[in-house]
Amino acid sequence: MEKAELRRSLLKTRQSMSLAEWKQSSDRICTHITTSPLFTQAKTILAYFSFKKEPDLSPLFASFNGGKDTQITKRWGFPRCVGDSLCWHLYTKEDSLQKNGYGIIEPHADAPTIKPAEVDLIIIPSVACDYQGYRLGYGGGYYDRLLSSPEWATKPTIGIVFDFAYLPQLPIESWDQPLQNVCTEMGLTACRS
Template sequence: MIFNLYGIFMSDSYLSNRNSIRQKMRSLRNSINAKQQQKITKLLIKKLVSYLPIIQAKKIAIFLSIDGEPNTKPLIKVLLEENKQIFLPVIKSYVENDLIFINYTPKTPLILNTFGILEPIINKDNILNLSDLDVMLVPLVAFDRKGQRLGMGRGYYDRTLQNWQKYNFLPIGIAHDFQLVEKLPTAKWDIPLPIIITPSHIWQW
């Protein structure tokens, strides 16, 4: 029997379906060449910086791209130039494998975590209280026409987003256009997103 991180049983066919979508999308993401990625990045930045919730936001959580995700480094540079406070995620096992977010500037030292992702060194004075956050930009592997999100399968963002309305920040997914699928296999622990932005479209639910 196979159980997820919430202790809920998942069938082999259910896992296989989700994993096949992940494999396909990750393969597509990693097939993008540097020139295409640069074009995608410019289009996404243009959409994001002209989107009202981003314009109004003062504190924005964002991720550092890996695995063919849309490149967020130029976006971070633009947001910092617009005097936004930027926060990067850190995975910490002592808080039940949830994410915490650390203030980031170009001088912030970064280290590789166990998944090969750069993250800030934890400084207790720079940890963000989620209730102080305005916008969280969220990575995803695939999404569907109802705003359901498929992540990498570890559940970090699902757990972090469980009470986003309570904390009163706005989660916004960032994706390539091709990451849209008609319908994702979902479970009760999956957290849909109210907004997903791709290079050609702003999806809102």
Template structure:
């Protein structure tokens, strides 16, 4: 097994030990940190995944964006190209369960160009202090970030932070890390 795969498994094992209460409380505190950033405050359009445990819970982010009138876009993964695009999402919109149990927008939702997205909340499993990340192994965000020009932020539990691993030339670091 590769260095990244070993680290991914180790961190996921640690996160899966979190209680539901601790997971929700820590996710909420991270969301509050996000709401204080200039990137969040200036953003009109925010890209975010619909999280699933043990990723930082994004429901608090979705609720606050809705309350503030921000446009929320969520990723739609495309196969076999292993690329993604973002579509508008409002609470109650039709979602489709895709690979790995991810909930994604229906293909009828409005497609949003990357240039319109002010801020992307980047998911991941493990991060270096420089913002390099190990994701879930699909490479979707690496491909998207190669041409994305807006702000990027990652919210991470302390178990996900400060890891050391070899990054590859196609890896693009997240600009800002918020750690609990």
């Protein structure tokens, strides 16, 4: 199956999830992430705001953002589309957000930026992932370009998908960059790439 056809099929399945099923599966994903050493040891994490029924990670930001207990304080970064690249901005609960041209929630341009050297973990939204760590996104190539650059290539990554979109193999192109881990509601798995 071609990428475009597979993407359409999986997005249709995701959109058909009931609100209760989406919430329950998202919460289970958050639980698996929070118990992972990748997460517990990370201080600065790049993530995303849920779009078109992507798994909702907002419970992570609510419980770990700016907490008084320094044991659980995390710095969160979120992307802003700038041309064909992603610019990462620091986010706290008090910050306002905006919708970009795609309808995706993102930080304002004047929010403080995060440099690659500060980042401990990147949590990446995906339409699908396979057992080798390859992901199917929306087709813009933003994350493949990010992960192909030397300053980002070695950062730990977790692709986030619902279990129905975690597949044995995806069609891949030469520019596709594999992720190191995938998390579904069934658990977090290291990839075999």
